Amino acid sequence: MRINKINRNIRVTDAADLASKLHGELDKSTPEDVHVSTLRSEMSTVSIGLSGAINESKAMSALEDRDERRDMTYRSLLHIIKGFLLHPDATIREAAVHVNAVLENYGFDLINQNYSTESSLLDALIRDLADSETAAMVVVLPGIAAIVEQLKTDQQEFKAAEAEWHEARAEDGKTESASAFKQELVKLINNKLVIYLKAMQQMNPEPYQELTTDIAMHIDRANTLVKRRSNSEETVELDK
Numbered sequence: 001m002r003i004n005k006i007n008r009n010i011r012v013t014d015a016a017d018l019a020s021k022l023h024g025e026l027d028k029s030t031p032e033d034v035h036v037s038t039l040r041s042e043m044s045t046v047s048i049g050l051s052g053a054i055n056e057s058k059a060m061s062a063l064e065d066r067d068e069r070r071d072m073t074y075r076s077l078l079h080i081i082k083g084f085l086l087h088p089d090a091t092i093r094e095a096a097v098h099v100n101a102v103l104e105n106y107g108f109d110l111i112n113q114n115y116s117t118e119s120s121l122l123d124a125l126i127r128d129l130a131d132s133e134t135a136a137m138v139v140v141l142p143g144i145a146a147i148v149e150q151l152k153t154d155q156q157e158f159k160a161a162e163a164e165w166h167e168a169r170a171e172d173g174k175t176e177s178a179s180a181f182k183q184e185l186v187k188l189i190n191n192k193l194v195i196y197l198k199a200m201q202q203m204n205p206e207p208y209q210e211l212t213t214d215i216a217m218h219i220d221r222a223n224t225l226v227k228r229r230s231n232s233e234e235t236v237e238l239d240k
Contacts, residue, residue, distance in 0.1 A: 001209065003197055003216040005190040007226040008183075015182045016054055018222045019047040022189065022215060029211040036211075039193050046185045052168070053178035059165035063115075066161040070122065070154035071111040077147050078103055084141055095140035102128050115162065122155050189219070 006018065026040040081103060084096030105128070110121050129138060129148055138144050197215060200208040 001201070001213050001216055003194055003201075003212055004219055004223060005194050006186055006219050007223045008186055009230065010182070010186065010222055010226050011229070012050070012054060012178045012182045014222060014225060015185050016047065016050050018189075018218060019043060019050065019185055021218045022193070023047060025211060025214045025218070033207075035196060039188075039196065042188055042192070043185075046181060046188060050178060050181035050185060053181050056165070056168040057178050059161070059168040063158070063161045063165045066154065066158040067115065067118075070151065070158050073147060073151045073154050074111060074122070075108070077144070077151060078108060080144065080147065081141070084144075092141060095137040098137040099129075099134060099141065099144070102134055115158075119155070119159065119162075122151070126152055126155065194219075 006015075010018070023040060023043050026036060026043065029036055081096055081100050084092055085100060087093050087096065103125070106121055106125050110118060110125075113121065126148075128134060138148060193215070197208060197212045201212060
């Protein structure tokens, strides 16, 4: 049974999936082999690190997305209020002046602060907008109450995403990136597992036949996926 090395261009998430499958095969392998046990242990360590790094990366991406949403809502609030300052209706104009005075305490620079400072400032702004006098002015301005509610929602969702990010970092407990873990995994598969199984095929094939076949199948499937995605991306480039 021919066993190939894994393509180094495999995606991080696909590498994590492959690692899980290979670890499963090593778990159920029949050969009583100390070297196989060692490889299984090494793969488990790298897989845990890779999964943790992926989770942290996903959590950071979600955090950035939630921050961008609240920034957009906040900017919309400021811009629309500025427009109401020129409204022909005196009642709306006066309400806009009052709300604008509150917003000017925070200004457009609020969204340029770090996450922690921005969150504190937005919490303070939301409290200010909830003050009875200011809240009464907000109601007068068409659409502003809905934007304020959206800002509250965006702020809550950001805090939830931030908590998930902190949790992912705590669970990972490492500074290595997902890409670094993937490279470590590829080296482990190619330079240790594949080479060892090839050697056992020559020296003592019978006990390793099923394990080698299953490992080779998973690697070939992963390599096929890499090739298919590569071809698809090339087609996209040519179509541009």
